[in-house]
Amino acid sequence: MTGTLPPELIPGPILELRDLTVSFDGFKALNALSLTIDRGELRCIIGPNGAGKTTMMDVVTGKTRPDQGSAFFGEINLLDLSEPEIAQAGIGRKFQKPTVFERLTVFENLELSLWGDKRFLAALFARLTRAQGEHIADVLDVIGLGAQRGSMAGALSHGQKQWLEIGMLLMQEPDVLLVDEPVAGMTPQETERTAELLVSLMAEHTVIVVEHDMDFVRSIARRVTVLHEGRVLAEGDMDAVQSDPRVIEVYLGE
Amino acid sequence: MTRSDQTGTAFVSTLAIAAVLVPILNQLVPVSSPLHVSTYVLTLIGKYLCYAILALAVDLVWGYCGILSLGHAAFFALGGYAMGMYLMRQIGPRGVYGDPLLPDFMVFLNWHQLPWFWHGFNHFPFALLMMVLVPALLALVFGWLAFRSRVTGVYLSIMTQALSYALLLAFFRNDMGFGGNNGFTDFKELLGFDLHRDSTRVVLFVATAIALGASYMACRAIVKSRAGRVIRAIRDAESRTRFLGYKVESYKLWIFVFSAVLAGIAGALYVPQVGIINPSEFEPINSIEIVIWVAVGGRGTLVGAAVGAVLVNYAKTYFTGALPEVWLYALGALFVLTTLFLPRGLMGLLPGSGDAQ
Numbered sequence: 013m014t015g016t017l018p019p020e021l022i023p024g025p026i027l028e029l030r031d032l033t034v035s036f037d038g039f040k041a042l043n044a045l046s047l048t049i050d051r052g053e054l055r056c057i058i059g060p061n062g063a064g065k066t067t068m069m070d071v072v073t074g075k076t077r078p079d080q081g082s083a084f085f086g087e088i089n090l091l092d093l094s095e096p097e098i099a100q101a102g103i104g105r106k107f108q109k110p111t112v113f114e115r116l117t118v119f120e121n122l123e124l125s126l127w128g129d130k131r132f133l134a135a136l137f138a139r140l141t142r143a144q145g146e147h148i149a150d151v152l153d154v155i156g157l158g159a160q161r162g163s164m165a166g167a168l169s170h171g172q173k174q175w176l177e178i179g180m181l182l183m184q185e186p187d188v189l190l191v192d193e194p195v196a197g198m199t200p201q202e203t204e205r206t207a208e209l210l211v212s213l214m215a216e217h218t219v220i221v222v223e224h225d226m227d228f229v230r231s232i233a234r235r236v237t238v239l240h241e242g243r244v245l246a247e248g249d250m251d252a253v254q255s256d257p258r259v260i261e262v263y264l265g266e
Numbered sequence: 267m268t269r270s271d272q273t274g275t276a277f278v279s280t281l282a283i284a285a286v287l288v289p290i291l292n293q294l295v296p297v298s299s300p301l302h303v304s305t306y307v308l309t310l311i312g313k314y315l316c317y318a319i320l321a322l323a324v325d326l327v328w329g330y331c332g333i334l335s336l337g338h339a340a341f342f343a344l345g346g347y348a349m350g351m352y353l354m355r356q357i358g359p360r361g362v363y364g365d366p367l368l369p370d371f372m373v374f375l376n377w378h379q380l381p382w383f384w385h386g387f388n389h390f391p392f393a394l395l396m397m398v399l400v401p402a403l404l405a406l407v408f409g410w411l412a413f414r415s416r417v418t419g420v421y422l423s424i425m426t427q428a429l430s431y432a433l434l435l436a437f438f439r440n441d442m443g444f445g446g447n448n449g450f451t452d453f454k455e456l457l458g459f460d461l462h463r464d465s466t467r468v469v470l471f472v473a474t475a476i477a478l479g480a481s482y483m484a485c486r487a488i489v490k491s492r493a494g495r496v497i498r499a500i501r502d503a504e505s506r507t508r509f510l511g512y513k514v515e516s517y518k519l520w521i522f523v524f525s526a527v528l529a530g531i532a533g534a535l536y537v538p539q540v541g542i543i544n545p546s547e548f549e550p551i552n553s554i555e556i557v558i559w560v561a562v563g564g565r566g567t568l569v570g571a572a573v574g575a576v577l578v579n580y581a582k583t584y585f586t587g588a589l590p591e592v593w594l595y596a597l598g599a600l601f602v603l604t605t606l607f608l609p610r611g612l613m614g615l616l617p618g619s620g621d622a623q
Contacts, residue, residue, distance in 0.1 A: 096511065111506045113499045120495050130511045132520045135493035180510075 026051040026218050027072065027188060032081035034067050034242075041067040042078065043242035049188075054214040056229045057222045059239035060262060065222045068239070069190050073105045074098040085188070104186035108193045110173040114166030118157050118176055121165050122148045125183035147183070155179040155209060171202030175209060188218045195228050207232045238262075270567070273616065274486055277569045278479055284311070285475035289468045305464045310583065312471040312539045314576045315478050319532035321559045321575035322481050322568060323525040328557065329566030330489055331521050332501030334419075337426030338529050339552035340433050341401035343543070345530030347437075348400055350450035350543040351384060352393035353461075357454050370452075371445045381443040390457055397534040398527050404429075405526030406519065413515040413522075418504070427550050434548035449544025456538050467539070474535045478572065481528050485568050488524070497521055558601045564611025573612065 027049040034042040042064045049055050057065055070076035071083055074095040083090040088101055099105075113121050126144055128134070140148075152158045155175040160168065165176060174194060181189060191210065195203045203225070210232055213219050223229050229236065229250070236253045238246045246256045253259055288311060291303040320342050327333040359366040363373040367380055386392040408429060412422055440446035459466040488494050499507045500514050508514045537543045556575075563574020578600070585593040608614055 099511075111503055113502050113506070115498060115502050116495055123492065124495060124499055124507075124512075125510055131513065132493055132496075132517050135496055135512075136488065136491050138492040 024050060026053075026086060027220075028082075028084045029068070029072070030082045030084075032068070032071055032078045032083065034064075034071065034076060034078050040242050042071070042081075044081070045239075045243050047237060047244060049218060049220060051187075051218055052215045054210060054219045054232060054234055055221070056233040056236045057220060057239060058224070058226070058229055058236060059245070062241075063239040064242040065239055066192070067242075069105065069192060069220075069222065072098075072188075072190065073103060099184070099186075102185075102187040103190065104181040104184055104188070105190040106174075106177055106181055106192060106194070108196065110170070110177045112165040112168075112173050112176050112180070114164065116165060117162050118152070118165055118168070119148065119161040121176055122151055122179055122183050125180040127184060151179045151182045154182065154212065156205065169202070171198045171205065174198070174202075174206065178209065182213075182217075186217065188220065189213065191219065191221045193223055194221060195223065195225050203228055204231075269616070270569075273567075273569050273613070274482070277482065277572065281475055281479050281482075285472050285479075289472060292464065292468060305467050308471050309467055309539050312467070312474045313536060314579050315471075315474045316532045316536040316539070317556075317559065317575040317579050318572035319474075319478050319481050319535070320529050320556055321563070321571040322478075322485050323528035323532070324556045325560045325565065325568055325571035326485050326488070326528075327522055327525045328560060329568075329571065330494065330501065331497040331518060332504075333518060333522060334423045334557070335426045335522075335525075336423045336550065336553045336557065337430040338525070338556055339550075340426075340430040340548055341405065341526040341529035342533035342536070342552075343433070343437075343545075343547035344401045344404065345397045345533030346537040346543040346547060347444060347450075347533075348387075348393055348397040348530070349534040349537045350453075351387040351396075352390060353453040353456060353538060354450050355384070355388040356456070357452065360454060361452075369445070369450070371440075371448065372443075375440060384443070394534075397530050401526040401530030401533075402523050405523045409519045409522040413518045416515075427553065430548050430553055431550055434545050434550075437545035437548060445544070447545060449542060450537075451542040451544075453538065453541055461538055461541065470535070470539050474539070477531060477535060481531070482568060482572065485528075488521075489568070493517070493520075555597070558597060558604075560611075562600060562604050562608075562611055564613030567611070567613040570611050570613035577612075 025048045027047075029045060029047045032042045032045040033040060045064065045068060047068070057068070059065055067076060071078050072090060074090065074093055074097070077091065085098075085101060085103060090098060093101065113124070116124070123140065126147070128138075149158075152161055155178055157168075157172060157176060157179065160172065165173065168176060178189075178191070178194075194210070195206050198206060207228060210219055210221060221229075221232070233250050236248065236250055237244055238253055238256075238259050240262050245262065246253050246259045288303055288308055291301055292305060292308050295302045320338065323341075324335060324338050327335050354369045357369065361370040361373070363370055365373050368377060372380070387396070408426075412425060417425065436442055437444050437449075438447050444450075453461050455461055456466065459469070489497075496507065496512055497517055500512075500517060504514055533547070555578075559575040559578045560571040561574070562578055563572065564570025578597075581596070582593060585596055604611060
């Protein structure tokens with residue numbers, strides 16, 4: 013719906029970051045970072061604290077402006093757009109801490125996340141169309157909360173809230189999903205379910221996951237990018253990255 | 267959801283029965299019968315129903331949208347003053363000074379001309395429009411400034427309280443042209459009907475009951491719409507709602523203005539029944555009392571707010587008659603005890619109310 017570039021039509025890169033530099037008081041959070049993500053990919057980004065993972069996400073979602081470099085989402089120059097415009101263009105971000113509407117039901121949380129006219133009078137007279145209802149049902153299916161659709165979101169477990177939040181992002185049908193530490197604080201079972209969920213989103217969406225939990229990354233990653241001191245240290249499949257001596261030195265060896 | 271629907275149906279039914287039964291018991295049952303309802307009691311219940319409309323207005327902004335307004339008495343009073351101005355113009359030459367145009371207090375102040383803002387109030391439709399428009403306009407301007415600057419929480423509450431207090435001081439002044447600290451009284455008739463006749467009182471009572479029923483239905487329609495879910499989302503996580511693309515300020519403004527209109531209607535119905543309007547209606551304590559009614563009945567339940575208003579005011583009538591010096595302490599204790607032991611108010615006592623919004 014939002015996609016300016018239907019995935020099936022244009023293969024190749026969807027997100028291209030070139031020489032991005034961001035400095036805060038002389039500290040280079042990003043130091044000429046270049047990164048390309050392909051359409052339909054599930055990419056994991058790892059790196060020690062301060063490697064620039066969050067700053068990279070902030071630049072992509074428009075929260076932080078780089079000092080230098082370029083960031084393209086397909087043909088769209090992300091540096092020209094504001095935060096809401098980037099969200100509209102089809103890049104959704106899931107923050108670390110889940111913020112769902114605790115005193116609304118799971119269904120209502122998804123309903124409020126629908127695309128459409130969001131003005132007061134439109135909402136006052138809004139009726140759920142059949143297509144919208146089906147869309148919500150599909151997302152409920154994907155995030156595995158069909159049985160909880162009528163429950164208050166506040167009654168969900170931590171893991172379920174995270175999935176609901178991912179569902180709220182999916183309602184907006186983003187092309188690219190940025191997911192920040194999805195399994196922090198989850199039980200092993202929830203972590204496993206989250207892995208399945210993210211893998212199932214791949215192909216239809218491009219998913220970028222920033223995560224500390226190495227076991228989790230191993231379980232989902234097709235391609236891993238290791239950031240260190242604001243730039244890409246290594247990139248490749250999990251085995252290649254894990255055997256890279258530079259990576260072992262800065263991160264995995266700890 | 268179904269539980270709140272049932273409660274709502276019970277509320278509207280009770281109201282409808284009262285609107286029919288109370289007038290019958292007043293008009294058709296002989297005074298000697300124990301079932302007779304005196305006009306005094308009928309008017310008293312009518313007054314409580316006005317307060318119930320006011321409580322709905324506060325519950326809508328506070329219970330559902332999280333805006334703790336401590337200034338709703340001001341909107342109520344403005345609606346009341348608009349009605350009062352119409353009633354004053356209806357007195358005509360029958361005032362103490364017999365001036366065909368000027369109300370008594372203006373003659374007393376040696377005024378020779380009707381102030382410009384008193385024109386038109388001799389026409390009921392115009393006055394009716396003002397009862398709605400004046401509170402709406404004040405809420406619009408105040409809300410637009412406050413919400414746009416993202417003033418929230420206790421700061422907003424203090425500002426609403428200050429607004430009400432400023433109006434209190436302004437209306438106290440004689441040269442404002444609203445009768446100073448005496449306000450308006452000695453009303454004669456409304457739309458040609460003598461306000462002292464029982465039949466007029468009965469009609470006012472029924473009109474108030476209908477207005478309360480209609481206000482409740484309108485509030486319920488709003489909170490059950492998608493817009494109602496958005497305002498609850500704003501209450502619970504404002505910035506998250508904004509992040510989803512909703513213009514939070516605009517939602518707050520719509521709800522605040524609608525709520526002010528309800529308060530104005532309540533005030534307009536109140537004045538002909540109690541027969542007086544003066545600046546004490548702007549007292550900050552009045553606004554706080556409304557919040558207590560809502561808290562006692564159950565915040566965010568609509569029906570609870572209306573029931574709370576009636577019960578607390580019944581208690582007030584009883585206490586201020588029997589033990590006048592105890593009332594304020596009793597009110598304070600009621601609020602503290604409700605907060606401690608009944609955080610969901612009286613509505614929280616209903617079985618199956620666990621899914622209340």
